[in-house]
Amino acid sequence: MRKQFCDALTARSKKPDMVFLTGDLGFMALEPLQKALGARFINAGVAEQNMVSVAAGLARQDLEVWVYSIAPFCYARPFEQIRNDITFHNLPVKLVGNGGGYGYGVMGPTHHAIEDYGVLLTLPNMTVYVPVFDEDIDAVITRAGASSRPAYIRMGRGEPPKDYLVPAYAPWRQLTFGSGPVVIVVGPLAGTYIAAIEQMPERSRPNLWVIAELPIAFNPMPAELLSQIKNSSGLLVAEEHVRHGGFGSDLLLYLADKNIALRGFRHLYARAHHFERYGSQNFLRRQSALDVDSLLAALKVFKYV
Amino acid sequence: MGTNIKLIAEDFSAARKRLLQMHFESGVGHIGGNLSSLDAMMVVFHEYLSGEDKFILSKGHSAGALYTTLWSVGRLQDHDLKQFHKDDTLLAGHPPAKGIEDIQFATGSLGHGLSLAAGTALAFKLKGNASRVVCLTSDGEWQEGSTWEALIFASHHKLLNLTVMVDHNNLQGFGSTAEIASMSPLWERLQGFDVDLHIIDGHDADALRIALEGEGQRLKVIILRTIKGHGVSFMENKMEWHYLPLSAGQYKIALEEIQIKEIRLK
Structure with missing residues (x-):
């Protein structure tokens, strides 16, 4: 970038x-x-x-x-x-x-x-x-x-799949469509999930959203996303940020203020400032269970997946 | 800003008495460092600043002296000073973030003001604006690394529209500057920098005037050799007056001392 x-x-x-x-x-x-x-x-x-x-x-x-x-x-x-x-x-x-x-x-x-x-x-x-x-x-x-x-x-650096047509910028964007759970990701990490999610069957394929501006209070959630969350089997949030004070907390407070109860919730986040060994960004994402395989595994807890 | 009136001895005494009145009425300390820096602020505001010039009080704990000086130049009124340290006031214990036009920044955490002043001076320079900036730091504040970062920056960028003042009263929060950080006298450390250094009596109005006048080829730094608690004998050079409020008896004695000095000056 x-x-x-x-x-x-x-x-x-x-x-x-x-x-x-x-x-x-x-x-x-x-x-x-x-x-x-x-x-x-x-x-x-x-x-x-x-x-x-x-x-x-x-x-x-x-x-x-x-x-x-x-x-x-x-x-x-x-x-x-x-x-x-x-x-x-x-x-x-x-x-x-x-x-x-x-x-x-x-x-x-x-x-x-x-x-x-x-x-x-x-x-x-x-x-x-x-x-x-x-x-x-x-x-x-x-x-x-x-x-x-x-x-x-x-x-960071944009990480879309090959030949991906990037949607026009907006604070909230939906990147994949399906009947599965809702996944919301902060920033470029979302790009790493697109290809794997698109290969999933429609009935279990997540609605993948990406957010590019925080806090939520300055860019309220689109009605379409809110509706998907209300009707979905679960919500997963992924962010390359520590759990405490991250987007996940902001989102859950936002939903709680609206009295929206979730059927299931998973949070993928940066688990540590340093691990036993050093490595690339992708190595560290794997250590934190932020990589694609970890996402797919996490999605399995939700119904129909 | 500024009255362009040459101050006389009575003006300094009047400000000193008004400062003590404000602190006594509000029961607030931090008097010693206010009295060491008040004379310099009076000269700067009355005789130096004009137009869009800015003053930044890096030693925010001397807000009382700043408010008193703003009262002296007519920018604050008696009823404003009566609100010092009260609930629902603009006159907080340290300069407020907004609400008083002559105060640019909320200071109080030491080591910020010189950088803020450098940014302001650089803005004037980039905009081709001839306005000037004065920044007053404490001496203990030079233990903050960010103050040295700011000095390096201001000196390197030759911010000739910036004047840095140091209230060199030798005392800080819990001891003397010499005991705590072995940098006293500070001017010996500053001499190695690319600055025009002036070392003056910070309570001598004529010396202040001379140091402020004229522009050299390097950043100007004026060391004000001052006395903490200046003008009140039982406060002078006493560390405890960094914090203590005045009792009624002490207030009465302090006013009498200032009065006597005024009469002698006449």
């Missing part, structure tokens, strides 16, 4: 009020944006706390500010600066974390971001974007750019 991200922001750089801050990252990726922005592209160095507060200072003077780093360096190190300086003043700074979830794979847990949106969504007015496909980036940049709220964009 970095290529699409750079292209989208380079196109946007014609806006004279746009400023981009990076925490010394972007080699072999963001050079076109650097060239386009000139003095408005600022390498703030290896000093994320300062970078975030500087961003707040710039935004307070009505500049459109984007802050970029590897995901955990973007939100975990400067958390108090995000809380006090950005969100307490509702400044529309856009934080962009590259490599959300286990995206940095074998680089190890210091580079993973599996509690990012859970932590950030505790802050006032924070909006989180989790683009699903590379093609989503344009829309996400436009929507985050136009938003009056603080934003965090968790970037």
Whole structure:
């Protein structure tokens, strides 16, 4: 997604009020944006706390500010600066974390971001974007750019099946159709499930949905999805995020507020910050039972599957 | 902002008395660091800031001095100060996030203000706006690593429209700065950075005026050598006045001392 991200922001750089801050990252990726922005592209160095507060200072003077780093360096190190300086003043700074979830794979847990949106969504007015496909980036940049709220964009890599026709961007999208249970996935992980689900028989095939914007309160659930949940044999949520404070909790509270009882519920989530051994993003997904085989196994608890 | 009136001794005394009145009426401490920084804020607001210039109080626990200074320049009224620390007030113990036009940011957690000031100064620079920014930090605050991050950034980007002030009163929350972090005097640490360093008596209005005037080729840092609790003998250089509120008897003595000094000055 970095290529699409750079292209989208380079196109946007014609806006004279746009400023981009990076925490010394972007080699072999963001050079076109650097060239386009000139003095408005600022390498703030290896000093994320300062970078975030500087961003707040710039935004307070009505500049459109984007802050970029590897995901955990973007939100975990400067958390108090995000809380006090950005969100307490509702400044529309856009934080962009590259490599959300286990995206940095074998680089190890210091580079993973599996509690990012859970932590950030505790802050006032924070909006989180989790683009699903590379093609989503344009829309996400436009929507985050136009938003009056603080934003965090968790970037990963689009993982659709081969020759997949990506549906137009929306906060909620249905990716597969059937008479089976409902599956809701956060972000790119959804793409890894499509091919296997499409091969299932119609009567047991899940209705697979993907959500790309959090919290639910800012993008209420489509009526069609709500209806499917009410009538389905069960609901499964998968997210590359720790269980506590993740989308699963947000969703269950949302449904409880509406007095909707579930016939069955399964939650697949990032189980640990580090396991016995290191490995790629896909290795870590397997360790967490977030891979396709684990999904298919989890679906078997539901009726008719 | 700013009155463009050259302050006289009585103005400083009046502000000092009003600050003590506010703290006494509300039963609130943090008086020592307010009295060490009040004179500098008075000069900055009355004589330096104008137009869209901004002041950022990084040492948010000196909110009392900031509110008193805003009262002195006519931006807050007596009835506002009477609400200090009360329920349903805008005048919280630390500068509020919104509601007071001259306060840009909610500060109070140390180590944020200099970065916020640098961002504000950079915004002015990028927009071709000639406005200026003043940031007041404490001395203990330089134990926060983020303050050094901000100094590196502001110095590197040659933010000549930013003035950094340090209230160097040598005392912090639970001891002296010398005892706790071995960085005193702070100016010896700052000398290695690419900054124009001014070391002045923070209670000398003329020295403040001279240091604030003029623009060099490097980031300006003014070390204000100050006295915690300045102007009230039993508070001066006493760590406990970082926290303690005034009793009625102490308040009376403090006012009398300020009055006597005023008479002598006349």
